[in-house]
Amino acid sequence: MASVVFLRGINVGGANRCKPATLAKQLAKFDIVNIGAVGTFVVRKDVPEPVLRKKLAIQLAKDFGIKCEIMIVPAPDVLQLASTDPFARQPGGEQFTRFVSVLHKRPVKLPALPLNLPSDKDWLLKIVAMPNRFILGIYRREMKAIGYLGKIEKIFEMPATTRSWTTIQKVFDALKRN
Numbered sequence: 626m627a628s629v630v631f632l633r634g635i636n637v638g639g640a641n642r643c644k645p646a647t648l649a650k651q652l653a654k655f656d657i658v659n660i661g662a663v664g665t666f667v668v669r670k671d672v673p674e675p676v677l678r679k680k681l682a683i684q685l686a687k688d689f690g691i692k693c694e695i696m697i698v699p700a701p702d703v704l705q706l707a708s709t710d711p712f713a714r715q716p717g718g719e720q721f722t723r724f725v726s727v728l729h730k731r732p733v734k735l736p737a738l739p740l741n742l743p744s745d746k747d748w749l750l751k752i753v754a755m756p757n758r759f760i761l762g763i764y765r766r767e768m769k770a771i772g773y774l775g776k777i778e779k780i781f782e783m784p785a786t787t788r789s790w791t792t793i794q795k796v797f798d799a800l801k802r803n
Contacts, residue, residue, distance in 0.1 A: 626671050626699055626700060626701070627667065627668060627669050627670070627671070627699075627700035627800060628667075628668045628672070628674070628677065628697050628698060628699055628700055629665070629666070629667055629668070629697070629698045629699075629700060629703045629796055629800070630657075630664075630665070630666040630667075630668060630677070630681065630695060630696070630697050630698075631664065631665055631695075631696040631697075631698070631727045631786045631788065632645075632663075632664030632665075632681075632685075632693050632694070632695060632696075632786070633664075633693055633694035633695075633696065633784055633785075633786035634693050634694065634786070635663070635664045635691065635693055642689065642691070643664065643685065643689045643691055644689070645659045645661070645663070645664055645665075645666070646659050647688070648666075648681075648684060648685070648688070648689075649666060651684055651688065652680060652681070652684060654670075655668050655669075655670045655672050655677065655680070656668065656669035656670045657669070658799045660792060660795050660796055660799060661792060661795070663788065663792065664693075664786075665788060665792055665796060667700075667796055667799040667800055674697050677697060678695050678697060681695050682695065694729065694784045694786065696727045696728075696729060696784075696786060698727065698758070700800050702757055702758075702759075703793070703796055703797065703800060704797065704800055704801075705756075706725070706756060706757075706759055706761075706793070707793055707794060707796070707797035711753065711754050711756075711761045712753070712761070712763065712790065715751070715753055715763050716763065719766070720765060720766050721763045721764070721765060721766065722763065722764050722766055722789060723761075723762075723763050723789065723790035723791075724761075724762055724763070724764065724774070724787050724788065724789055724790060725759055725760065725761055725787070725788055725789075725790060725793050726759070726760040726762070726774070726777050726785040726786065726787040726788075727758060727759060727760075727785060727786050727787075727788070728758040728759070728760065728781055728783055728784070728785050729758075729783045729784045729785070730758055730783065731757055731758045732755075732758075732781045732782075732783070735755055736752075736780065738752060738753060738754065738755065739751050739752060739753050740752040740780075742773040742776060743773070748765075749764060749765050749767060749769055749770040749773055750762060750763075750764040750765075750770055750773035750774065750776075751763050751764070752777075760777060760781075760785065774787055
């Protein structure tokens with residue numbers, strides 16, 4: 626079965642510099658498709674998760690000298706996530722960004738939704754759904770809003786990495802072509 630890889634914490638503020646296109650070429654035997662510069666890949670070959678995780682970690686350390694959290698999600702989970710429009714009833718437009726945070730695993734405790742940060746009245750970030758190990762939300766395009774993305778890891782007490790909904794749609798398109 627195909628899978629989707631999300632690398633956490635690469636190419637952020639000049640740290641953990643990695644060239645995802647180069648990484649995809651180096652692991653071409655797994656038929657990897659690079660989705661942009663943020664460390665998101667579609668792995669088209671059926672590779673057991675432990676094997677894929679180990680190969681990625683070795684390649685990242687060897688070629689780029691970095692170590693990062695690697696989230697690997699089965700393709701059907703991402704296809705199911707992207708098959709509906711989870712943001713249909715949410716505000717849109719240029720002042721908002723729709724996002725998906727991928728957790729290391731499915732959380733045990735889930736907060737009541739929607740979860741608005743910092744408050745219901747003056748929210749900058751809103752979590753609207755939590756299917757499986759995904760957190761779906763929107764944030765206002767304001768500098769202070771980015772700080773609330775970091776609180777996701779504290780709320781769920783585990784690593785998370787965040788992508789725009791546009792990136793998830795590109796993953797969905799790559800999986801459909803598989």
